[in-house]
Amino acid sequence: MELTAADILFYLFGFVSVVSALMVVFVSNPIYSALLLAVVMSILGIFFFNLEAHFIAAAQVVVYAGAVMVLFVMVMMLFDLKREKEEVARFSILTVLKIISVGVVCGVLVGAGAMITGDGMGFIKVSTTEAPPPPSMLLKSDINAPTKQTTNPEELKDEVVEITQNPQAGVEIFTKYTDTQKLSLKLFSKYIFIFELLSVLLLVAIVGAVALARSKGGTHHVTRGS
Amino acid sequence: MTDKFLIATMLLSPLIGFLINGLLVNYNNKSYLRSGIVATVAAAISFLAAATLFLKLLGVSAPEVVKAHFFEWINVGQFKANAAFVVDHISGIMILIITGVGTLIHLYSIGYMSHDEKPAKYFSYLNLFLFNMLILVLGDNLLLLFVGWEGVGLCSYLLIGFWFTDSEKAKAGMKAFVVNRIGDAGFILGLFLIFILFKTVEFEELAKLTYAPELGWGLLTFATMFLFIGATGKSAQIPLYVWLPDAMAGPTPVSALIHAATMVTAGVYMIVRLNFMFMATPNTMMLIATIGALTAVFAASIGLFQNDIKKILAYSTVSQLGYMFLGVGVGAFKAGMFHLMTHAFFKALMFLGAGSVIHGMHEEQDVRKMGGLSKKMPITYLTFLFGWLAIIGTPLFSGFFSKDEILWKTFASPMGSKFLWFLGVLGAALTAFYMTRLMALTFWGKSRVDKSVHVHESPIVMTLPLVILAVLSLIGGWVGIPEVIGHIFSIPNGWEHWLSKQVVDAAAHGSHLEEWLTMATSVILAGCSAYCAYFIYTKKADALEKLKNQYGKIYNIISNKYYIDELYQKTIVVPLVLLSKWFWSFVDVKIVDRTTYLLADIVRGAGSSLRLMVNGNVQQYALYIVAGMVAVLVVILTR
């Protein structure tokens, strides 16, 4: 089977992302490394798109490329960082040690990644079909949308009844959903608690960041003796 | 008057005397009279009870044994010992000696202790001693004997260290107790061995058993060996005799009672009591005999040049005890016992005599500062004369009969040997020499007493016991006139007959002629040495000086008691103290404590070394994480 467009794109973007990742680490001007990181993140967004995780791809671009990296760029611009004298610590035994250990880690990860056959060597439980969420979670609108075009409630009612009796019916309906809908169904059924928890986490992070950043003293030397 | 009541009174009256004097009489009152009388009365009562008991046994139809069982003392597992007391032929004699001589000495010490600050305490200890001695003698099992044994040791400790303000005397007391204790340790091991072998410690049951003579070094020999070690401790034989001379630090009546008449004889009594067992172990018997003979000669030699009157008597006691053990060692238990009795009489007499001399000379004990007292203290001199005659073995006196019996038995008995007999005779000669030296220096010759001291005769209360004892040391011997003489005047040997039921001697074989010959040699030898001693010390005082500087070295060695005490000090006491100091400072502090601190140090060390890792460098932390991850991965993958 010859190469598909997707494969070509994968290799192209893969190469670009690795190169820019390396440049992120080794380029001397932090602004460029920030922008390059934004590029890497957008490329990852594309990969997510390829892996049919559309919502996550969009979220990746919005959250990471759009917000986080902007934050970094803004902060760097505020600090007005220019080229750094010596970005990497001078050559010492410690650096060698670090490089070696990273080399080992990379080797192991890549090796493991490459070795994993389809069935994930038993590590990952490949579920043939995603287990459908409990019928109660299926919104009425989902039920009537795809299968029956009728709008009168009686027929809809037995539709719901049908699903609750034999879950198998629920499964076909479920497979017709787009991945975003599947994601949201699972997110708001099984992981609802964690979802709420995250909101609390974000709140804490915001308060923390503000408190930290508002510490006294300006960013630049104030010429006028204030 | 049932037997039980009699035995009870005999036993408990000294105890009651002890309690009265000890607790009731106000402690530091001066009236020696009141406490003295209480103590003497208690002793006298127990003597009367002893006498009646003895008479009970005398009659033809008399029971062999009078027994009184009070309560069951220890009954654990197989071991059973109960507080039961028995008066039989052997202990009969002993109780007579103890209570008799005891009473006399109590009477005597009323006078002697007249100007002491705490007479009450002295008399209470004396009574306690009597009580313990009676338990020792009357106990019907080895354990009760041991109780008495240690009790007596305790009392001797108390009495020796009576004038405790002087640390020397206190040290002598302690020394006595410790040396006794060593002997007791041996004794108790012997007791255990016997218990292991025969599952009982009652004399009655032990007597019933039959003992196969054990030629090699079996358990029984060890048992008897340990018992003998106990005896040497108590009766001051060669290895453990050092405490007796120092024990003279106590008041003289104490020495008389304890270190002459009663306590020291406990060892002999024990062996006589278990004669059937000792007969079965020839090795131990041979050991006893040799040690006995050696002690006799050795102690006698030291006695030659002692200057303190009581030291001379002390060494003479050790040597006489040597004779007793010699007798017992060769199988002549009856002779040993006989000598024990006679010795009790004349040795107690001489000690009391010496006491009255010291009393008269106002605490002067050095013989060289005495002399010519025969005129000033006539009664003491006369009674002492009787004692002197008895001890050197002049015929007709008790000493002669008992000592000759032993010498004859060593010569004749299968277990004895000619060499031992020779040692015996040599000892006898030496005894005669130093006793005559003593007599000469104190009573005869010029008076070397310095002017300030005006000598006076002791009061009646002291001289009366002396007279009684003098009489006893004369007629004491007639009880057991040896058969060879007896059959001439057809006087039966009462002693042999009396003890024959419970004590079985080794059969001595030898013709009458030999007996006469041995008797003659010993008497002649004793006589000559006595005369030359008399000659040297009364006539030729200056000749002595010449003799001394000629053999100076030997003289020094002997007068310093062959440096035995110093030897013990160096070889045992000092190393023991050093060892314990080393144990304490090194082992305890250094090794054991250090190991516990080691644990604490390890923890602290680990803590401080880990602390260095945390120095704030964020990247180093990251490195640790990654390194950790690497390690984990490597482990997993290479497993």
Added chain:
Amino acid sequence: MGTTWLEIIINTVKIAAIFVIVVSTVPLLVWVERRGPAFMQNRLGPNRVGPLGLLQLAADAIKFIFKEEFIPTKAEKILYFMAPGLTLLPAALTFAAIPLSTPINILGYTFKLQIADLNIGLIYIFAVASLGVYGILAAGWSSGNKYAMLGALRASSQMISYEIAMGLSVVGVLMMYQTFSLNQMITEQFGYFSFLWQGSAVELKFLPNWGVFFQPLAFILFLTATFAETNRLPFDLPEGEAELVAGFHTEYGGFKFNMFFMGEYGHMITSAALITTLFFGGYALPFISPEQVREFWIQNGHTLLGFTGLSMPDIASVLTTITHLVVFLAKTGFWLFFFIWVRWTLPRFRYDQLMDLGWKTLLPWSLVNLALTTALMYFARIVK
């Protein structure tokens, strides 16, 4: 993403065509920008070059091309050059997801008038839009000019905060259509106003089935947010001429300045297209669904394209696509005019008022709208 080579070619053609459309409408808009307000303020506006000043734009374009490339000394060379590209790129990319018209099926091959029919269309647009900030920041910072830097910071913070407001306001609409794909939304908005109220159908004949009538509040919020997002007048503080000269692109001249303008206008076009798709039924005619239009053209389509000799259904589909394309362009044109119209009527906001509006009014109201729609949909079991 087609897997065969043919599809790849068609796609690239489609991309090129749409890009050209966007780029060509920009000068038209500039022209409107200058002529429209002039007409409103009763003045002439450029009319020297070509009839009604139409050629004025060509003249400007040529002028920009030949202007001297001026690079400030303290500027960051590379970033300085990349900045205009970074602003233009997202504007162009966002247009790909917008459905222009119904799909054409000629010669047995259906041909969608939309570069990428993504089922996440709307978020894709938001995602790419959010990348726009980089261009502005890069421009502001790399030109080494303090004022440019300040302008850039203001612009980026404004864009980010309004991005949130826009996103939240759209959620109400999404809940109603229950899909991100724009095509799907448009098919939802055919015919006349109808929905299910507790299972029973409710119909209002006189209203088209447009989103605006279901989510009026969401529409207003979304509109204001888009204005702020594209830095259009009421919110065009970054290049507020009075204070910061030209804001982040003060140091830029010549063609680079022109690219900034194209970026801005491209962004404006996309926003207008979004408004029409989300709230005004996209390319659909009010009350008439594309099926009915197809029927109409089947009857009398032959008259127009008879000469091409295509089969009847092909002609009909071509004609329906064209009609819908025209409808779509009309609607978007109207909203573009609305943008320009607002620019010349409303005064500029002060920066803190701008921020307050963004965070303290738009955001809370969009949350209210969100809550309202959820409540209605759940309790009243309204199903669109």
Added chain:
Amino acid sequence: MQDQKGAHTMLHVGLNHYLVLSGVLFSIGVLGVLLRKNALIILMSIELMLNAVNLSFVAFSKYAQNMDGQIMVFFVMTIAAAEAAVGLAIAVAVFKRFKEVNIAHFENLKG
């Protein structure tokens, strides 16, 4: 998922490729954290590592047909954002105090 086809299997993009890519990106991230002195670069490297992890999550989610992967990515994103915000706030605070953002200054937090 296992392609039974011939030599081309290596080239057709499967789960392995994505994992390899994520592994490489992750290692680069780690390298960045370890080697760079600038605090911001370190923060960015961390972000890179997180993204690499997200990639592997999504790859697994597609090939194991299980939405959990994507949900995890969703959570990782929020946490990463929070972390970045706080990290930058600290960097700002450090910058104000030391006028430079070298990691060395973080040592004063040692306490």
Added chain:
Amino acid sequence: MILSLVTFLPLVVGLVLLFFKSDKFVKIAALLLAVAEFVLSLALLKNFDSTTASLQFVEKYDWIPQFGISYFIGLDGISLWLILLTTFLTPIIVLASWNAIDKKIKAFHAALFILQTAMLGAFVAIDSVLFFVFWELMLVPMFLLVGIWGGEKRIYAAYKFFIYTMVGSIFMLVAIITLMAMAKTQLGVMSASLLDFYKLQIPLQAQHLMFLAFALAFAIKVPIFPLHTWLPDAHVQAPTPGSVILAGVLLKLGTYGFIRFAIPLFPLAVEYFSIYFIILGVFGIIYGALVAMVQPDMKKLVAYSSVSHLGYCVLGIFALNTEGVTGSLYQMLNHGISTGALFLLVGMIYERTHSREIANYGGLAKVMPLFAIFFFITTLSSIAVPGTNGFVGEFLILLGAFKANKIAAALAATGMVLGAVYMLWMYKRIFFGLPGKLLTGHHELKDLNKREVMVLVPLMILIFVMGIFPNLFLDKTKASIEGFLKNNNQMQVSLNK
């Protein structure tokens, strides 16, 4: 019900005392209540049936049912006398510390009574976990007693004592838990009671390890030779009442632990290790005696003497025959009384002269004759002179040891001699000879007052009574000790097959 009452009455008393106001009242109340407790424990003695070896006054309630841990207490011949010793000593201690303890009197009495409960609890506990609880509970009040009212280096001594015992008991806890687990597997239900443990068939290897675990905890407590260094420090620094209770009862828990837990549970291990413990015991005797000889400090001397005395107990226990075990049990009681009395006496003289150095004493007998007599009687008891309680104990132990191992017994016999040496040497240096530095420098030393005499007289009487009539005490223990030994060798026989 009576046994729980006896065990927990002191606790109640201790807590109640805290609420009293005037110190004087606290002391009187404490004394009276202690005496009441003693009388109550006499009731135990009265209706104790000495014929059976089984447990009496048994009380068993569920405590932590899921682990089978129950509040299971009982009494038999072995623990009877130890309990009476505890209740007998406490009133004496309260009386002795009348003016020895001057600060925080309420707290002192509370700690003392809580300690008493802990000790009684440890003696009666049959459930191993309950035993462990009381075992640990004992440490706390003792730590306070030494730590607060002690001498100069009291903190150091208290810590050392606490940590030493704690470390030991950790291994014991591990052993208890493994036993409980074994009970679960072998008997079906998990239970911590000792009677169930007796039924377990423990494999040889496990027996060895667990025996060592128990042995370690008890060896530290006894203390046996290598683990004894905490004792001198604890005694020297502890206040008089503290060291009396420590020497009187706490040390006995180690030996009691051996008899109750270590030996019956692991007969094979005992058979294997008994020779080692005999050697340790004998070495302890000689080592303790020797080191005691050269001690300059009175209390340290007495502390090392108790190491030597308890060496005898260990020797007795591991002789594993009736005489040995009875002797060691009896020696425990004797040691409690004689060493307790010794500490009281040392405390009294310390109260007067505030110096424990033997060197600066001398010629005390003339100044304080009554004190000298009491001290002499106690010395006699501790030297084991016949007629005193020490002799019976030591004689039986040596007899038992002799039956088990002749050489060891022979060596232990030297202990008798060494004992006499160091005690009499101390007695001589303190009481005889010329008046030492202290006497000359000191004002007239008053002899014992009435209170002190009242403290000592009961002990003296007991010394003689136990010496002359040991059967009063021993026949109560006869049945239990027979039971203990029969169970022991029967298990050995059965497991050996």
